[in-house]
């Protein structure tokens with residue numbers, strides 16, 4: 001019985017490895033480093049523009065900081 005379990009685990013492991021090598025995780029390492037960095041107008045944290053929350057011509061690291069700086 002232990003031998004059967006070992007066989008199943010070995011087959012699953014090989015299957016998993018094959019899948020991993022055939023299809024590498026998309027875009028995990030090839031993210032271009034050219035993205036603009038902006039700093040939060042509230043706390044000064046630097047973050048990529050695409051992750052920042054824009055409000056007018058200022059950027060914030062999170063929704064909370066945007067709300068604290070510019071209450072609506």
Ligand SMILES: [Zn+2]
Nearest residue numbers: 040043061065
């Ligand atoms: Zn902030």
